[in-house]
Amino acid sequence: MSEIAHEVAQRRTFAIISHPDAGKTTLTEKLLFFSGAIQMAGTVKGKKGGKFATSDWMEIEKQRGISVASSVMQFDYREHVVNLLDTPGHQDFSEDTYRVLTAVDSALMVIDAAKGVEEQTIKLLNVCRLRNTPIVTFMNKYDREVRDSLELLDEVESILKIRCAPITWPVGMGKTFRGVYHIHKDQVLLFTPGQGPLDEVEVIEGIDNPRLDELFPLEIEQTRMELELVRGASHPFVLDEFLAGTLTPVFFGSAINNFGVREILDSLVDWAPAPGPRDATIRAIDPTEEKFSAFVFKIQANMDPRHRDRIAFLRVCSGRFERGMKFRHLRLNREIAANSVVTFMAQGREQVETAYAGDIIGVPNHGNIQIGDSFSEGEPLSFTGIPYFAPELFRIARIKNPLKIKQLHKGLQQLGEEGAVQVFKPLNGADLILGAVGVLQFEVVASRLANEYGVEAVFESTSIHTARWITCEDARMLADFEKQLVNNLARDAADSLAYLATSRVNLELTQERWPKLVFHATREHA
Numbered sequence: 001m002s003e004i005a006h007e008v009a010q011r012r013t014f015a016i017i018s019h020p021d022a023g024k025t026t027l028t029e030k031l032l033f034f035s036g037a038i039q040m041a042g043t044v045k046g047k048k049g050g051k052f053a054t055s056d057w058m059e060i061e062k063q064r065g066i067s068v069a070s071s072v073m074q075f076d077y078r079e080h081v082v083n084l085l086d087t088p089g090h091q092d093f094s095e096d097t098y099r100v101l102t103a104v105d106s107a108l109m110v111i112d113a114a115k116g117v118e119e120q121t122i123k124l125l126n127v128c129r130l131r132n133t134p135i136v137t138f139m140n141k142y143d144r145e146v147r148d149s150l151e152l153l154d155e156v157e158s159i160l161k162i163r164c165a166p167i168t169w170p171v172g173m174g175k176t177f178r179g180v181y182h183i184h185k186d187q188v189l190l191f192t193p194g195q196g197p198l199d200e201v202e203v204i205e206g207i208d209n210p211r212l213d214e215l216f217p218l219e220i221e222q223t224r225m226e227l228e229l230v231r232g233a234s235h236p237f238v239l240d241e242f243l244a245g246t247l248t249p250v251f252f253g254s255a256i257n258n259f260g261v262r263e264i265l266d267s268l269v270d271w272a273p274a275p276g277p278r279d280a281t282i283r284a285i286d287p288t289e290e291k292f293s294a295f296v297f298k299i300q301a302n303m304d305p306r307h308r309d310r311i312a313f314l315r316v317c318s319g320r321f322e323r324g325m326k327f328r329h330l331r332l333n334r335e336i337a338a339n340s341v342v343t344f345m346a347q348g349r350e351q352v353e354t355a356y357a358g359d360i361i362g363v364p365n366h367g368n369i370q371i372g373d374s375f376s377e378g379e380p381l382s383f384t385g386i387p388y389f390a391p392e393l394f395r396i397a398r399i400k401n402p403l404k405i406k407q408l409h410k411g412l413q414q415l416g417e418e419g420a421v422q423v424f425k426p427l428n429g430a431d432l433i434l435g436a437v438g439v440l441q442f443e444v445v446a447s448r449l450a451n452e453y454g455v456e457a458v459f460e461s462t463s464i465h466t467a468r469w470i471t472c473e474d475a476r477m478l479a480d481f482e483k484q485l486v487n488n489l490a491r492d493a494a495d496s497l498a499y500l501a502t503s504r505v506n507l508e509l510t511q512e513r514w515p516k517l518v519f520h521a522t523r524e525h526a
């Protein structure tokens with residue numbers, strides 16, 4: 001095996017997807033703990049992501065260092081290199097969250113077992129489905145009163161349309177939570193409230209072990225009964241189905257009590273895929289190829305807003321990155337000397353020496369790098385599958401001081417390139433329309449326009465409900481469409497044509513009337 005192939009085989013790159021408050025931050029900390037990457041809990045974020053008031057969050061965003069440092073965490077576990085990519089954790093959600101999922105090879109879905117499948121989990125899982133990303137499921141908070149476990153599996157299967165293969169099964173819950181039964185190993189792992197991450201977990205061999213009846217007769221009897229049902233109602237774990245994204249192994253536990261976390265980490269190392277080939281315009285690129293290649297999935301403004309420097313997050317797709325090497329930024333056909341590239345260890349930012357497929361590296365820049373850009377040491381190529389998603393929220397951008405119109409346009413263009421918000425120019429009219437998937441995106445844009453571009457902007461509501469990008473093979477029909485519906489059409493930052501619908505019904509009617517046009521809910525990087 002070549003050195004590169006060996007390194008690639010050791011890599012696991014994943015993100016945690018969950019609805020706010022399900023326990024993502026807690027679990028992230030515990031994962032870092034188990035791997036030995038951090039010694040003390042509470043260092044992932046100053047405060048839990050979900051709990052920031054908007055103002056707090058903006059304050060934090062001003063000190064960009066914090067979120068940059070915690071957005072990619074690399075740690076070693078059982079001779080593997082694990083890259084954990086953070087999906088922004090606030091209540092409100094942004095396009096960043098979506099795009100991070102294009103850079104991972106698997107995802108860990110955390111569900112609050114008291115609540116079941118929640119809205120953002122559904123959205124995030126739909127994004128994972130675009131690439132058939134394998135999903136590991138963790139049912140969290142069994143130290144509390146939670147819902148019936150079989151019902152939870154049923155909900156995952158029916159709402160998220162993914163088959164469940166329980167690997168562990170809970171014994172009791174809340175005050176009577178006793179532990180989990182590991183179905184594959186036929187062992188009961190005993191739960192001790194408040195146990196430390198490194199405390200030895202007591203293990204009892206065999207579900208029929210009489211010791212279990214001595215310890216907690218009621219709960220173990222109940223578990224045995226449930227297991228009968230589970231065998232009938234759920235699916236056995238089949239690795240290929242997991243890798244195809246059609247089946248999810250399910251684990252139960254309590255993140256805050258360090259319980260059930262090691263099993264998840266083990267499942268990621270044992271089952272989750274190492275980086276695989278990535279599609280590019282010319283051909284699929286294999287991770288073990290000699291030549292370095294990578295694409296940008298996220299851009300984050302850096303510490304000092306006055307300098308407008310940004311960090312582009314690149315997912316390495318092939319070859320070996322080495323300090324000092326040269327590679328090309330393919331859209332601009334410009335050479336990059338990678339001396340200042342950074343990597344992201346769990347402890348914070350560090351200078352990277354080498355990186356392989358699956359790793360994330362950061363390239364500081366002044367705004368010339370865009371989301372979706374590809375880099376390579378060899379042939380010109382462009383990675384595909386880094387989409388923009390149709391916004392669900394729209395605002396008209398206006399300014400208080402008309403003399404600042406130029407700054408407004410410049411600021412919005414740059415923030416649009418960075419992926420902070422989508423900017424649409426109506427074919428008819430001078431206003432700029434902003435589109436986002438989370439309302440906080442608008443507040444961030446307003447604050448950044450004020451701080452970085454000196455523009456006081458106000459965002460007014462519009463009657464736009466959703467957007468669809470339009471393509472059509474028949475140029476005459478497209479021209480006709482543009483003429484007739486000029487008041488509903490706009491061009492985005494990449495000059496792609498978009499239909500701005502006022503309602504779902506309006507969109508459906510337009511689609512029916514123009515059957516030869518294709519209405520896309522996502523757009524690939526231009």
Ligand code: G4P
Nearest residue numbers: 020021022023024025026048050140141144254255256257
């Ligand atoms: P998030 O990043 O997904 O938003 O969730 P986060 O980890 O911040 O957890 C949300 C809340 O759920 C926190 O409580 C956290 O302590 C709690 N939690 C996480 N895992 C477990 C668990 O296994 N069992 C129980 N009982 N609670 C859990 P909080 O009340 O919002 O904050 P705090 O007062 O505990 O700090």
